[in-house]
Amino acid sequence: MDQDTDSEARERAARRDEAVRGAVEQGLLGPDAAVVGLLDVTGIRESAAALRAAFDAVTAPGTPVLHAFAVKATPLVPVLRLLHEEGIGAEVASPGELALARAAGVPPDRTVLDSPAKTPAELREALALGIAVNADNPQELHRLDALVGSAPSRSPLGIRVNPQIGGGTIGATSTATRTSKFGVALRDEGAREWVARAYADRPWLTRLHAHTGSQGIPLPLLARGVAETYALAEEINARIGRPQIDTLDIGGGLPVDFAAEATAPTYAQYARVLAEEVPGLFDGRYGLVTEFGRSLLARHGTVVARVEYTKTSGGRRIAVTHAGVQVATRTVYAPEAWPLRIAAYDAKGRPRPGPEVVQDVAGPACFSGDLLAEGRTLPLLEQGDYAAALDTGAYYFAHHYAYNSLARPGIYGFAPDGTGGVAFATVREPQTVAEVVAESGGAHPSALTTLRTPGSR
Numbered sequence: 001m002d003q004d005t006d007s008e009a010r011e012r013a014a015r016r017d018e019a020v021r022g023a024v025e026q027g028l029l030g031p032d033a034a035v036v037g038l039l040d041v042t043g044i045r046e047s048a049a050a051l052r053a054a055f056d057a058v059t060a061p062g063t064p065v066l067h068a069f070a071v072k073a074t075p076l077v078p079v080l081r082l083l084h085e086e087g088i089g090a091e092v093a094s095p096g097e098l099a100l101a102r103a104a105g106v107p108p109d110r111t112v113l114d115s116p117a118k119t120p121a122e123l124r125e126a127l128a129l130g131i132a133v134n135a136d137n138p139q140e141l142h143r144l145d146a147l148v149g150s151a152p153s154r155s156p157l158g159i160r161v162n163p164q165i166g167g168g169t170i171g172a173t174s175t176a177t178r179t180s181k182f183g184v185a186l187r188d189e190g191a192r193e194w195v196a197r198a199y200a201d202r203p204w205l206t207r208l209h210a211h212t213g214s215q216g217i218p219l220p221l222l223a224r225g226v227a228e229t230y231a232l233a234e235e236i237n238a239r240i241g242r243p244q245i246d247t248l249d250i251g252g253g254l255p256v257d258f259a260a261e262a263t264a265p266t267y268a269q270y271a272r273v274l275a276e277e278v279p280g281l282f283d284g285r286y287g288l289v290t291e292f293g294r295s296l297l298a299r300h301g302t303v304v305a306r307v308e309y310t311k312t313s314g315g316r317r318i319a320v321t322h323a324g325v326q327v328a329t330r331t332v333y334a335p336e337a338w339p340l341r342i343a344a345y346d347a348k349g350r351p352r353p354g355p356e357v358v359q360d361v362a363g364p365a366c367f368s369g370d371l372l373a374e375g376r377t378l379p380l381l382e383q384g385d386y387a388a389a390l391d392t393g394a395y396y397f398a399h400h401y402a403y404n405s406l407a408r409p410g411i412y413g414f415a416p417d418g419t420g421g422v423a424f425a426t427v428r429e430p431q432t433v434a435e436v437v438a439e440s441g442g443a444h445p446s447a448l449t450t451l452r453t454p455g456s457r
């Protein structure tokens with residue numbers, strides 16, 4: 001760990017503590033707002049700058065590089081706008097994500113569409129706007145053939161391949177396994193030949209894409225996925241006799257260490273590994289697209305929840321909080337794969353001093369497994385305290401799961417206010433109970449009782 005990442009981590013933790021206290025003092029968090037998401041604007045800007053600097057350091061001058069944030073990690077318009085201002089575009093995978101990127105003002109030439117199930121309407125819209133598209137499979141490529149033949153488009157187009165180099169430690173986020181549902185499986189019989197011919201037949205196919213996976217993929221495996229993609233591009237260009245593939249989209253997937261505060265691996269480490277393993281990637285012959293999600297945002301979000309009650313049951317200490325499966329779905333359903341660090345704060349939002357005891361931090365949902373953390377050694381939480389789930393800025397509070405009709409929490413961005421305090425801005429309003437009813441068929445209360453099948457009375 002270098003000095004920089006250590007001191008950066010300390011400063012980030014200090015900002016987070018200030019923000020929790022500020023949120024309690026300013027009433028964003030309290031008895032009537034028992035769970036919130038907080039976003040560290042300073043930290044997000046730092047990560048965006050670190051990403052840009054890491055690739056600037058290894059690419060030949062003048063190489064076009066687009067860092068497109070994987071919108072699914074934190075699908076919030078103000079976050080996308082902040083990243084856009086920091087020079088980061090958007091990778092979208094649904095009509096909703098595309099609409100979010102557009103609402104944030106991310107221009108089409110800084111947007112990439114990659115989903116495994118794009119409809120004809122989505123493809124038509126993307127090509128009309130000039131958004132880059134990576135075709136997932138031969139059937140999608142045939143749809144692109146028809147669209148490209150019918151109207152001119154500025155969209156850079158490519159194919160997503162699956163190098164089938166194997167998975168990481170988490171099956172659900174490994175996308176380069178032998179049987180993955182994503183991309184053209186390169187090692188399947190005849191597939192490599194099919195891809196090469198697809199490019200030779202279509203001069204407008206200028207990009208090649210692979211995304212080896214998300215959390216749980218170690219750096220060497222990520223680098224191998226990129227190396228295989230690069231080798232394929234070289235092979236296809238050599239065969240065609242000109243550099244038709246001019247841009248490689250290397251996906252995202254840099255893992256986050258959820259067990260520690262300091263960032264490891266860093267973007268700089270990943271870029272250096274790529275520069276060693278795949279030097280040709282950076283010599284200026286290829287433009288680059290990256291699609292990082294979790295590594296840009298995870299560190300900068302915190303779920304903070306009030307401790308409503310504390311109790312013991314069969315000798316087990318339990319703090320019952322307002323954060324559980326609705327904001328930390330993956331952690332609750334797959335705690336081994338997705339553990340989160342928990343920080344304890346007192347009723348005024350100050351870090352709780354010891355002594356530390358083993359306790360469970362439970363959520364509000366009505367099933368026994370709704371636990372943010374089990375058997376964790378923490379300062380003893382008391383009624384009215386706050387428990388914070390750290391590193392939850394990606395794939396957590398922006399991915400609400402409406403179990404028990406629990407309302408979506410408010411999300412607030414924070415930054416130093418310039419006078420020693422903390423300023424907050426609303427990113428997403430807390431959902432009201434009236435909105436929960438409206439989303440749950442509230443406009444159609446008698447839809448089922450008045451439905452009559454023919455012949456019934």
Ligand SMILES: *Cc1c(COP(=O)(O)O)cnc(C)c1O
Nearest residue numbers: 070211214252253291292293294
């Ligand atoms: C999810 C996804 C990403 C982002 O992955 P992270 O692990 O969040 O960096 C990038 N590209 C594609 C195609 C994805 O599906």
